[in-house]
Amino acid sequence: MPTTFWGWVSLLIEKYGPLFLNGTLYTMLIAISGTVIGFVIGLLVAIVRTIPVSPKDPVAKKAGLKLASFLLNVYIEVFRGTPMIVQAMVIYYGAMMYLGLRMPALGAAIFIISINTGAYMAEIVRGGIISVDKGQKEAAHAIGMTHWQSMLHVVLPQAVRNIMPSIGNEFVVNIKDSSVLNVISVSELFFIGKSAAGTYARYFESFFIIAAIYFVLTFTVTRILRLIERKMDGGRNYTICGSQSDSEATITIHPEGEVPND
Amino acid sequence: MTEQQPILEISHLKKDFGAHQVLRDISFAVHSGDVISVIGSSGSGKSTLLRCINYLEEPTAGQILYRGRNAETLNRAEYHSKVGMVFQSFNLFANMTVLANCTAGQKLVLRRGAKEAEDKALYFLGKVGMDAYRNARPAQLSGGQKQRVAIARALAMDPDVLLFDEPTSALDPEMVGEVLGVMRSLAEGGLTMLVVTHEMGFARDVSSRVIFMDQGVIAEDGDPRDIFTAPKQPRTREFLSRVLQGGKTE
Numbered sequence: 148m149p150t151t152f153w154g155w156v157s158l159l160i161e162k163y164g165p166l167f168l169n170g171t172l173y174t175m176l177i178a179i180s181g182t183v184i185g186f187v188i189g190l191l192v193a194i195v196r197t198i199p200v201s202p203k204d205p206v207a208k209k210a211g212l213k214l215a216s217f218l219l220n221v222y223i224e225v226f227r228g229t230p231m232i233v234q235a236m237v238i239y240y241g242a243m244m245y246l247g248l249r250m251p252a253l254g255a256a257i258f259i260i261s262i263n264t265g266a267y268m269a270e271i272v273r274g275g276i277i278s279v280d281k282g283q284k285e286a287a288h289a290i291g292m293t294h295w296q297s298m299l300h301v302v303l304p305q306a307v308r309n310i311m312p313s314i315g316n317e318f319v320v321n322i323k324d325s326s327v328l329n330v331i332s333v334s335e336l337f338f339i340g341k342s343a344a345g346t347y348a349r350y351f352e353s354f355f356i357i358a359a360i361y362f363v364l365t366f367t368v369t370r371i372l373r374l375i376e377r378k379m380d381g382g383r384n385y386t387i388c389g390s391q392s393d394s395e396a397t398i399t400i401h402p403e404g405e406v407p408n409d
Numbered sequence: 410m411t412e413q414q415p416i417l418e419i420s421h422l423k424k425d426f427g428a429h430q431v432l433r434d435i436s437f438a439v440h441s442g443d444v445i446s447v448i449g450s451s452g453s454g455k456s457t458l459l460r461c462i463n464y465l466e467e468p469t470a471g472q473i474l475y476r477g478r479n480a481e482t483l484n485r486a487e488y489h490s491k492v493g494m495v496f497q498s499f500n501l502f503a504n505m506t507v508l509a510n511c512t513a514g515q516k517l518v519l520r521r522g523a524k525e526a527e528d529k530a531l532y533f534l535g536k537v538g539m540d541a542y543r544n545a546r547p548a549q550l551s552g553g554q555k556q557r558v559a560i561a562r563a564l565a566m567d568p569d570v571l572l573f574d575e576p577t578s579a580l581d582p583e584m585v586g587e588v589l590g591v592m593r594s595l596a597e598g599g600l601t602m603l604v605v606t607h608e609m610g611f612a613r614d615v616s617s618r619v620i621f622m623d624q625g626v627i628a629e630d631g632d633p634r635d636i637f638t639a640p641k642q643p644r645t646r647e648f649l650s651r652v653l654q655g656g657k658t659e
Contacts (some may be wrong), residue, residue, distance in 0.1 A: 230556065285465055285500060286502070289493065289496075290493065290513075290563065291487065291564065291566070292486070292513075300502075
């Protein structure tokens with residue numbers, strides 16, 4: 148048996164390397180699906196909650212929207228107001244005991260993290276929609292766009308860009324918080340760490356490895372998200388087309404301080 | 410010969426915000442080729458009038474007829490494309506290029522093909538002197554340039570009448586001229602315009618008719634020469650002497 152810290156670390160990696168890798172894949176799968184599905188849920192919830200109601204609308208539409216809005220509020224409050232680890236227990240064992248539904252652990256994990264993230268995303272997307280200057284929506288209506296057209300083509304693209312940092316934040320939180328889903332025995336990273344530690348009773352070394360993997364994951368993801376944000380902003384350069392003598396001529400403008408060929 | 414049917418006929422329009430009556434019984438008609446300037450002090454209801462005509466605010470009472478048909482019963486998208494609007498704060502779509510700003514409405518609302526929409530957009534961008542900037546984004550333009558693009562965006566929808574809501578009020582003084590120049594050439598080209606403005610020079614020299622609003626009603630309505638040289642109402646006289654002294658004569 149090894150006698151040093153690094154000795155234990157290398158033994159654990161040697162014995163459990165493929166399992167750690169598997170756990171990493173599960174963690175990423177859960178975090179990515181949870182963030183993407185949660186974002187879609189958040190988008191839908193926020194869109195429904197921002198449908199404009201005019202006093203002239205039929206009563207059924209007004210009542211329907213009011214009811215939908217109430218139910219969505221309940222959803223958001225409940226899932227933001229209880230810990231995900233508790234939600235996991237309630238949903239997983241509740242489904243098993245009262246619906247006779249034995250969910251596969253991975254499926255249950257993705258389901259739970261998605262609806263949990265959706266509750267947060269709903270508020271984030273709503274904030275993003277509010278952040279887009281109201282005048283642009285009015286301008287969209289003034290050239291005849293419907294509510295849906297103005298949302299789809301004008302408001303949401305800007306709202307999503309504005310909330311990218313918050314979406315990235317949710318993603319990083321999901322990578323870390325998916326660890327609580329070990330309570331429903333999904334073999335994500337923390338769960339693997341626990342099993343590896345248990346065999347030799349080397350908790351420190353095992354979780355040291357797990358911590359390092361989590362950090363590499365979140366750090367890499369943060370950098371990638373930053374890159375995506377810069378890509379979404381597009382180039383700051385633009386081209387002026389045509390001149391008095393040559394209609395094909397172009398001049399490219401580089402805003403001050405910007406290096407050409409950027 | 411019967412009188413030509415007006416493009417817009419506004420009758421007994423009222424708008425309340427809570428207990429506050431902003432518009433109290435406004436009636437007038439806009440005929441093809443009219444260039445109407447709406448002047449008056451802040452809070453007189455000028456902008457609210459334009460916003461009600463374009464249904465950005467729902468009128469509390471009254472009726473708007475578009476070519477003789479009740480605008481309420483018309484398809485909103487169709488009505489909006491026929492009654493265009495230019496805003497004080499430009500309101501360009503920040504996520505789109507200059508060209509896309511001018512094609513989005515044509516494609517989505519009028520269902521025009523990409524080629525046709527682009528040709529049309531470039532034609533009107535050329536008219537306002539902004540075609541060279543077709544690939545720029547709104548954030549890269551000056552205020553005057555933005556407003557010229559916003560005018561091209563509205564024109565690309567082939568409106569019957571264009572509403573201007575204080576189009577130069579948010580501009581730096583040196584950019585006011587370029588936007589007024591564009592508006593002047595549009596007026597000379599026969600575009601029907603309803604312009605809420607503080608630019609008395611424009612109202613006096615370019616418009617075919619001036620409406621003076623005060624406290625939610627039309628206090629005076631007539632030929633610009635008459636209104637600027639011989640206003641009938643004491644409150645028109647008082648307003649004009651106040652603003653003309655202030656030097657807002659373009």
